[in-house]
Amino acid sequence: MSTTMQSPAATESTQSSAGGEVGAVPSFDVTLRIRRYNVETHGDEAYWEEFTVTAYGTDRLLDALHKVKWDVDGSLSFRRSCAHGVCGSDAMRINGRNRLACKVLLKDLNPDKPITVEPLKGLPVMKDLIVDMEPFFASYREIMPFLVTGGNEPTRERLQSAEQRERFDDTTKCILCAACTSSCPVFWTDGQYFGPAAIVNAHRFIFDSRDDGAAQRLEILNDKEGVWRCRTIFNCTEACPRGIQITKAIQEVKRAMITRAF
Amino acid sequence: MTTTTQAAARLPIENPGQAYQRRKTTRGNFELYGWVFMRASGVVLLVLIFAHLFVNLVAGEGISAIDFGFVAGKWASPFWQVWDLVMLWLAMLHGTNGVRTIINDYAERDGLRMWLKIALYTAFVVVVTLGTLVIFTFDPCPPGAAADLLPSFCTT
Ligand code: HEM
Ligand code: SF4
Ligand code: FES
Numbered sequence: 001m002s003t004t005m006q007s008p009a010a011t012e013s014t015q016s017s018a019g020g021e022v023g024a025v026p027s028f029d030v031t032l033r034i035r036r037y038n039v040e041t042h043g044d045e046a047y048w049e050e051f052t053v054t055a056y057g058t059d060r061l062l063d064a065l066h067k068v069k070w071d072v073d074g075s076l077s078f079r080r081s082c083a084h085g086v087c088g089s090d091a092m093r094i095n096g097r098n099r100l101a102c103k104v105l106l107k108d109l110n111p112d113k114p115i116t117v118e119p120l121k122g123l124p125v126m127k128d129l130i131v132d133m134e135p136f137f138a139s140y141r142e143i144m145p146f147l148v149t150g151g152n153e154p155t156r157e158r159l160q161s162a163e164q165r166e167r168f169d170d171t172t173k174c175i176l177c178a179a180c181t182s183s184c185p186v187f188w189t190d191g192q193y194f195g196p197a198a199i200v201n202a203h204r205f206i207f208d209s210r211d212d213g214a215a216q217r218l219e220i221l222n223d224k225e226g227v228w229r230c231r232t233i234f235n236c237t238e239a240c241p242r243g244i245q246i247t248k249a250i251q252e253v254k255r256a257m258i259t260r261a262f
Numbered sequence: 263m264t265t266t267t268q269a270a271a272r273l274p275i276e277n278p279g280q281a282y283q284r285r286k287t288t289r290g291n292f293e294l295y296g297w298v299f300m301r302a303s304g305v306v307l308l309v310l311i312f313a314h315l316f317v318n319l320v321a322g323e324g325i326s327a328i329d330f331g332f333v334a335g336k337w338a339s340p341f342w343q344v345w346d347l348v349m350l351w352l353a354m355l356h357g358t359n360g361v362r363t364i365i366n367d368y369a370e371r372d373g374l375r376m377w378l379k380i381a382l383y384t385a386f387v388v389v390v391t392l393g394t395l396v397i398f399t400f401d402p403c404p405p406g407a408a409a410d411l412l413p414s415f416c417t418t
Contacts, residue, residue: 135283142284186367190286225284228293231367254297261294 025056030064030111035118037125038075046125050114055106062101063093078129084240088177092129093118098179098239120182122191135184136178139194143202143220148213164209169251171204173242180236180246186229193229194221196236196246204210206256218257227254296359303356310349330402330413337400350393358386 029052037046053067062080069076080090083102090101095109095116106189109115123131127225149158174197181187206214221227227250236246318332319325336342361382369375403416 030399082322118293138283189367189370194284220287222289222294223290224288224290224293226289228297229366257294258298261291 003073008027018037025058027054027056028111029053030106030109031114032064033114033116034068034076034128035234036076036118036128038077038120038127041075055111059106060102061099061104061106061109061117062090064106064115065101065117066145070122076129077127086175087242090174091120091177091179091182091241093121100179100241102114103241112138122182122184122188123178125197131178131182133178135178135191136181136195136197138162138238139181139198140176141203142194143198145201145203145205147208147215148209149210150212158210160209167209168204168207170244171200171207173244174200174204175242176201177241179239179241180244183239185233185235187229192225194223194226196230196250199227199230199250200244200246203253206253214256215260218253218260221253222257227257230254278291300356300359303352307352307356309350314345314349330338331415334400334402337338337397345396350397351390354386354390354393358382372376 031050031052033048033050035046036042036049048214051072053064053069053072055064055067062083065076065078069078078090078092078101079228080102081087082089085100085103088100091098092101093099093116094104096103098120101117106115117129119125119129119131123133123135125131176197178197180200181197184193187193187195199221202217205211206217227246230247230250232251234247237244237248240246281299320326337346365375365378365382369378403412
C-alpha cells in the first residue's frame, strides 16, 4: 500500500486556513504496518497489514491502534487497560523496539515512514499483538515475589529507614510489562532464561531490609538459566518503560551471589 | 458458553505454552564459578599474552629472530615452559568456555547444541594434549632425521 502522506507542515497550513482556530492541534496521516496473526481467519501464518489513519500531534501509538480497531478493522486485537503507562498491558515491538503503545507519541516515531508494530518477541503469539504472558509470569512466580519473614509478627508496622528503602527503590517501579525479558536475545533463543524482569523483582526483595528470603531467592537464581546467562547486553535497560536500571540490578544480584559463595 | 464448547474452541492449540516452560531447575555454583573464571583468567591472560607477544615480536632482534632455534631456546628454560603451559591451558579453558556460552546463547535446537559442543570439546582435548606434549618434548634436531629437512643450526 502506498503512503497517502502529506508532510505535517502542509497539513498544518491547510488546517489553519480551514479552521484557523488558535492553538489547534496539527493533524497528519500515519501508516501503521502491523504484524497480524489470526488462526481462525488466516491459518497458522502471520502476515503484515497496513492501515493509514489521521492522527494528531498529541496522539500516542495507542490512539492510532484504537482508531484502526474502532473505525477500520474491529478484528485487530491488542491488550491495553489503563492507557497511561501504569498497568503494563500494552508492551509491543514498535519500529523494532519494545515500548508501551500508550507511552509512545506518534510524532516521535517519524510518521513519514510506516510504523511497524509487532507482538513481543520470544513469547507465543495468541492473536495479532497479544502474546501468551504465562512463561514470563512463571519465572516471576518462581523467585517468590512476596515478603518472606521469620520470627514473631511485630505489633506495629515493620520499620525501615529512608536509606534502607532507597536501597531497592529502583526495582519497586516494575509494572510487569515484559518489555525487558522479551527484548533479551538470550531469552529469545529458547525461553529458558529467567529473564530480566524476574531478576528485577527478586532484587526488590533481596535488598529489602524487612525481608528474610534473600538466601532462598539467590539460591533460585543461581541456576544455569539464572543470572549467569546475562551477557550485559543492556537491551532490557533500554526497553524498560519505567527507566529501571535493570542491568545494574542484575549485576548487584550477581555480586551478592559471589560474596555469598566465597 | 458451556464448558464443552469452550473446550472445543481451544482444541486446535494443545497447551501452546508448553515449549516455553522451563524444563527443569538446574541450580548450582557451576555457572557462578565459570563467570568468575572468565574474569580471573582474562586478567591473567592479559599479562601472559602481551608479555608473550612483546618477548617474541619486539624485544631483542624482534620478529626476525623467530625460528626453530628461538623456540627451542625458550623451551629449554623451565620458566618459559611453565609460562607457555599456563597460557595454553588458560586460553583454551577461557576460549572453550566462551564458545560454550555462545553455543548456549545461539543454538536453538538441543541436537545442534550437542553436536557443536562435542566438536568444541574434541577440539579442546586435541589442542591441549598436543600443545602440552610439544612444550615438553620439542626437539628441533631429532636424531636420525634426513638432513635436508632440518634447520641449518642442527649440526650433525
Ligand atoms: C587478552 C586477555 C583476555 C581478556 C581480558 C578476556 C576477557 C574476557 C571476559 C571478561 C569474558 C566474559 C564476557 C562475558 O561473560 O560476557 C570473555 C569471554 C570470551 N573470551 Fe576472553 N579474554 C581474553 C583473552 C581471550 C582469548 C585468548 C580467547 C581465545 C582463546 C578468548 C575467548 C573468549 C570467548 C570465545 C569468550 C566468550 C564471548 C562472550 O561471552 O561474549 N578470550 N573474555
Ligand atoms: S523491569 Fe521494566 S521492562 Fe521489565 S517488566 Fe518491569 S517495567 Fe517492564
Ligand atoms: S495500557 Fe496500561 S501501560 Fe499502556
